[in-house]
Amino acid sequence: MTRAEQRQRTEQRIVAAARQLFGEQGYERTTIRAIAAAADSDAGLVMRYFGSKEKLFAQAAAIPSDGPIEGSPGEIAGQLTSALSAKLADEPTAALAALRAMFSHPEAAAEVRAAMTAQQRQVADQLTGEDAVRRAGVIGALTLGLVIGRHLVRLDGLDASPDELTELVEPLIRDLCGADGSSDRAGSRA
Amino acid sequence: MTRAEQRQRTEQRIVAAARQLFGEQGYERTTIRAIAAAADSDAGLVMRYFGSKEKLFAQAAAIPSDGPIEGSPGEIAGQLTSALSAKLADEPTAALAALRAMFSHPEAAAEVRAAMTAQQRQVADQLTGEDAVRRAGVIGALTLGLVIGRHLVRLDGLDASPDELTELVEPLIRDLCGADGSSDRAGSRA
DNA sequence: CATTTCAGTCAACACACGTAGACTGAAATG
DNA sequence: CATTTCAGTCTACGTGTGTTGACTGAAATG
Numbered sequence: 001m002t003r004a005e006q007r008q009r010t011e012q013r014i015v016a017a018a019r020q021l022f023g024e025q026g027y028e029r030t031t032i033r034a035i036a037a038a039a040d041s042d043a044g045l046v047m048r049y050f051g052s053k054e055k056l057f058a059q060a061a062a063i064p065s066d067g068p069i070e071g072s073p074g075e076i077a078g079q080l081t082s083a084l085s086a087k088l089a090d091e092p093t094a095a096l097a098a099l100r101a102m103f104s105h106p107e108a109a110a111e112v113r114a115a116m117t118a119q120q121r122q123v124a125d126q127l128t129g130e131d132a133v134r135r136a137g138v139i140g141a142l143t144l145g146l147v148i149g150r151h152l153v154r155l156d157g158l159d160a161s162p163d164e165l166t167e168l169v170e171p172l173i174r175d176l177c178g179a180d181g182s183s184d185r186a187g188s189r190a
Numbered sequence: 191m192t193r194a195e196q197r198q199r200t201e202q203r204i205v206a207a208a209r210q211l212f213g214e215q216g217y218e219r220t221t222i223r224a225i226a227a228a229a230d231s232d233a234g235l236v237m238r239y240f241g242s243k244e245k246l247f248a249q250a251a252a253i254p255s256d257g258p259i260e261g262s263p264g265e266i267a268g269q270l271t272s273a274l275s276a277k278l279a280d281e282p283t284a285a286l287a288a289l290r291a292m293f294s295h296p297e298a299a300a301e302v303r304a305a306m307t308a309q310q311r312q313v314a315d316q317l318t319g320e321d322a323v324r325r326a327g328v329i330g331a332l333t334l335g336l337v338i339g340r341h342l343v344r345l346d347g348l349d350a351s352p353d354e355l356t357e358l359v360e361p362l363i364r365d366l367c368g369a370d371g372s373s374d375r376a377g378s379r380a
Numbered sequence: 381c382a383t384t385t386c387a388g389t390c391a392a393c394a395c396a397c398g399t400a401g402a403c404t405g406a407a408a409t410g
Numbered sequence: 411c412a413t414t415t416c417a418g419t420c421t422a423c424g425t426g427t428g429t430t431g432a433c434t435g436a437a438a439t440g
Contacts (some may be wrong), residue, residue, distance in 0.1 A: 003437055007387065026294030028218035032428065041387055047429060049387095054348065103293045103342060104216030113343055120346050131358065137347025138358050139247065145335020153294060153303055153334070157327020168321065168328050172362045176342050186245070193407055197417065222398065232419055237399060239417095 009096055011049055013039040018060040022097035027057060027105040054107070061098040061108060063115040069122045074124060074179040080169045085184050087147050088162040127177060133170060135176045142172065201231040201239055208250040212287035217247060217295040220261070251298060253305040259312045264369040266274040266316060271360045277337050279351040286341055306330050307372060317368060325366045332362065 017038035021030040032053055036043045050056035066083045069076055087095075098115075098126035125138035146169065149155040158165065174180060207228035211220040217324035222243055226233045238245035256273045259266055277285075288305075314326035336359065339345040348355065364370060 003385090003387070006437095010387075015376045025216075029294055031426080043428085044390080044430080045388060053428065065313060100293045101257075104219055109343065113345070117346050125346070128340075128414090131354070133347040133358070134350050134354060135347070137345050137350075138336070138355070140345050141335035141339035141348060142332050142362075144339055144345075145331035145333070146328070148297070148338065149334055150329035153299065153306070155303070155330050155334075156307050156329050157314070157323040157325070158331060160324050160327075164321070164324060165328070167368070168324060172328075172365065175362065175365070176358070193415090193417070196407095200417075221396080223396090233398085234400080234420080235418060243398065 007049075010039070010041060010045070014046055014049065014056070015060050018056050019093050019097050022057060022060055023093055023100055025100075026102040026103075027108065032056075057097075057101070057105075058107070061087060061094055061101060061111065063095050063098050063111060064092075066119060068082075069119065070126060072179075073127060073177040074174070076123060077170070077174040077177040077179045080123070080143075080173050080177070081166060084143055084146065084169065084173075085162050085166045088165055089141070090148060091151055092147075095147075099148060100152060108167075116144065123177075129178065135178075138177055139173060139176050142169065200231060200235070201247055202231070203238055204231055204239065204246070208246050208376075209283050209287050211325050212247060212250055213283050215290075216293075217291040217298065222246075247287075247291070247295075248297070250375075251291060251301065252286055253288050253301060254282075255305060256309060259309065262369075263317060263367040264364070266313060267360070267364040267367040267369045270313070270333075270363050270367070271356060274332060274333055274336065274359065274363075275352050275356045277333070278340060278355055281341055282337075285337075289338060291341060294356050306334070313367075317361050319368065325368075329363060332359070332366075 005148040018035045021035055021038060024030075032046050033043045035056070036046050039046075046056065050059065067079075069079050069083075071079070087150060095124060098108050098111050102112045103109070107169070120133075120140045124132045127135060129135070146158065146165070150158040150165075204225060208220070208225045209230060211225055214220075222236050223233045225246070226236050229236075236246065240249065257269075259269050259273075261269070288298050288301050292302045293299070310323075310326040310330045313329060314322045317325060319325070336348065336355070340348040340355075
C-alpha cells in the first residue's frame, strides 16, 4: 500500500471517529485522545494532520446543504417535506455533530445558523405575504425540533417511521407555505 | 445583617450566576471559578455550599413544570398555545440552562426529556386516535424547535413578537390536537 | 544502494479545571 | 467577656486537557 493511500485512509478514519464522537458527546467532552483511540491512531498524529481540535471539528461537522428550493408554494412545501423526510430517515452524522456541539460551541452555532438561514431565506423569498420570513422561521423551527427531538433527545412518539411522521407534518408545512386551497392562509381564529 | 440572611443572599447570588452562565455557555465551558466571580464570591465557598459542580447545576437548571393539561382537544390546544406563548415571551433562564447543557451533559438531557415526556403524555392521553402519541410528539418537537430557535439559535424570523408567532403556530397545534371542525384530521393528501 | 521523506509512536509540557483544607475575622452564644 | 460557630478567603493538589517535539522505521527517490 502506497504512502499517500495510507495517509488518506488514516485521515478518513480520524474524521469518521471525530464525527461519531462529536455527535455522541459534544465538542468539549470529546477529547483528541479519544478520537485517536477510536481511529486506532495517535493524538499527536491527529494534531499534525488537522492542526488543532478546532479545525478537526470544522472538517468533521461541516453540514451538507440541501439542494435549491424553488417553485410554487405547493412545490416548495413538497421539497421541504422530502428534505425533512431524508433527515428523519438516516442519522445525519455530520449534522448531528454540529447540532449537538452548537449549544456549547459558538463556532458550531454559527455553522448551524448559517445552514438554516440560507434555507429559510430561499423559502421566504418565494412565499407571498408580509409574514413570509416569520413563516419560514416557523418551518425551520419545526424541522429543527423534529430532528433534535428524534435523533438527540429521543422524544416519545418521534421514534415512529419517517413516513408516519412526514404524513403528520406535511399538512403543517403546506399550511405554513400557504399552499392550501384559498389564497389567504389558516389563521381562521385570529 | 444577620448571618443566616447573609448566607441566603450569597447562595442566591451564586445560583443566579450559575443559571445565567450555564444558560449562556453550557455545562462544560462554565467553570466554578467563573460562577464564583460573577457572584462576587469564591470557588471554595461554592463547593462548600453546593457540594459539587454537578449539584449546583441540578439546582440551577431545574425546569419548572407547566400546569396540568386537560379538557377537550380544543381546550388542550388552547392550553398548549398559551404555555408556548409564555415560553416565547420571557427568557426561561433555568430551562435554557438545562436545554443548552442537555446536548453535552447526559443528566441535563434526562431532566429535559423527563419534563417534556410528562407533558406529552398528558396530551397524548387525552387525544383520540391511534397516532395520539405521535401527534403529541410532533407538538413537543414544534415547541422545542421554537424555543431553541428563538432563544438559543436566534433563527431568522423567530425574533418576532410572541403574539405574531403564536398566531402563526396556533392553527398548527389545533390541527395536531384534532380540534378542527370535522372529526378526522388534516392528512387530506395521504 | 545511499539518501531523503514522512507516517506513526512516545514522552513531556503548560495550563485550567474541580476540589480539599487551612486560615481569618466577625457574628452568635453562654 | 470568653468561647464557639461559621461566612468568606487563600493556597495547593491531582488530574486531564490540547499541543509540541523528538524519535523510529519503512517507503520514496536519485
